Amino acid sequence: MDGWLGAWTGGRRAVHLGNVADFNEQFFAPGMDAAQRARRLRQAHHYAGMASCYSPEPALVVLPGEVEQGWIDWLARELEWGPVELYSGIAPDRTLARALAERPALAARIATGGLPVLPWGRTAAQGEGAGLAAVRRYESKAAAHGLFTALAPAHPGIVVPRQERPGSPRRAARRLTARASRGLTTVLKSPHGVGGYGTVVVTPREVFAAGGGRALLRRLAGAELLPPGGDLLLEEYVDGGRADRLRDLTFDAVIGDDGRVHPVGVGEMAVDGTRYQGVTVGPGVVPPGAAATAEGFGLAVGERLAAEGHRGWYDVDFVTDRERRLAPTEINLRLTGPAIALVLRARLDQIRGPGHLVRTLDALPLGARISQEALHDHLDRLRPPCARLGVTVLPLVATAGHEPEPTVGLALAARGVEALDAGQALIGAGNHALGRMFEALR
Structure with missing residues (x-):
């Protein structure tokens, strides 16, 4: 099998490991306290529900949190999977690697099954070496920026924002205040972060309202938007103007075992401030010119990542400026939300014919805290009206319904953007109505 699917799984069914927390833990800031660490692990365990769709057809899925079989059955019906072995709830309060170390039979089942084993991202559990060294290097937003700067001159349409690394929180505060005094908006970045954590856009007004750079940095760390006391990068803010589309783009690819790079696709991300919310992929979502620039x-x-030993999935994220030039912002040497959307699109095109658009919505608010069983029934009631719109509903993250701010993660598939918009609006209204329903029962 040629192309990225061949490089990814060889066209075979695969084992999917939901080790999101394990991957993220590698980059936790040293100053993070136990309570914040526990919250970060819990959030990662919810997101690990995405593991069901790492590849077009799983054979075995391992999840840290407890996930009911009904969710896998739902996906299997829609995506025409064969039987899927599900092992869930094995690591509710720790990493997946630690849990598997205490379950040798399951670990052996994974290792000796003869199927490709796909983690969210590479960790020491998959072995040390050049591949893990590349991950640790280029997941750094400072190292990624250096690579972008080196490559950009050969790529028209790419502009790299200026970045500085003051070297200490005190110098970072002084530089932030100085930039604000010149009327400059600044992007503050921790060298490592996921999903928008560790990245904050601050305006001059916000700096001075807080009482200066040092006070603002303390406030942002207290709100767990930046890691406490850590190194910081200060980056030029890329103004996209007033355009409401094509602000945040992503390009995904797979590096095969032979080091060849295989493009997978581009997508338009939904970003609230700096926090990733989801993505839309498929024909016509990103105009050909922007798509070609991002892909090139x-x-x-x-190619540089491959030369340094990385194998597997990666993506490059961009923001656009007023001239529609693309400014690269980070590299993710792992799976991401857009990767799941692209895999789902490939599977649906395989089984139903080409032309699908897929939108992932990682954390849709729910109007009430509900159990997985009640959430399943709720979404099942929304499935027929979505189908009448031409929209397929695919549940991805079903374990966050009991969080203080309950959410659900979904993918929607259709043949046009208008249908996706309508399906998203219908589900949003249905989720909001949950609150009114429970109010009526009081």
Whole structure:
């Protein structure tokens, strides 16, 4: 099998490991306290529900949190999977690697099954070496910026925002205040972060309202938007103007075992401030010119990653400026939300014919805290009206319904953006109505 699917799984069914927390833990800031660490692990365990769709057809799925079989059955019906072995709830309060170390039979089942084993991202559990060294290097937003700067001159349409590394929180505060005094908006970045954590856009007004750079940095760390007392990067803010589309783009690719880079696709991300919310992928979502620019630069990045030993999935994220030039912002040497959308699109095109658009919505608010069983029934009631709109509903993250701010993660598939918009609006209204329903029962 040629192309990225061949490089990813060889066209075979695969084992999917939901080790999101394990991957993230590698990059936790040293100053993070136990309570914040526990919250970060719990959030990662919810997101690990995405593991069901790492590849077009799983054979075995391992999840840290407890996930009811009904969710896998739902996906299996829609995506025409064969039987899937599900092992869930094995690591509710720790990493997946630690849990598997205490379950040798399951670990042996995974290792000796003869199927590709796909983690969210590479950790020491998959072995040390050049691949893990590349992950640890280029997941750094400072190292990624250096690579972008080196590659950009050969790629028209790419502009790299200026970045500085003051070297200490005190110097970072002084530089932030100085930039604000010149009227400059600044992007503050922890060298490592996921899903928007560790990245904050601050305006001059916000700096001075807080009482200066040092006070603002303390406030942001207290709100757990930045890691406490850690190194910081200060980056030029790329103004996209007033455009409400094509602000945040992503390019995904797979590096095969032979080091060849295979493009997967581009997508338009939904970002609230700096926090990733989801993505839309499929024909016509990103105009051809922007898609070609993102792909050309993304492939050049992949060639460098491959030369340094990385194998597997990666993506490059961009923001657009007022002239529609693309400014690369980070590299993710792992799976991501957009990767799941692209895999789902590939599977649906395989089984139903080409032309699908897929939108992932990682954390749709629910109007009430509900159990997985009640959430399943709720979404099942929304499935027929979505189907009448031409929208397929695919549940991805079903374990966050009892959080203080309950959410659900879904993918929607359709043949056009208008249908996706309508399906998203219908589900949003249905989720909001949950609150009114429970109010009526009081």
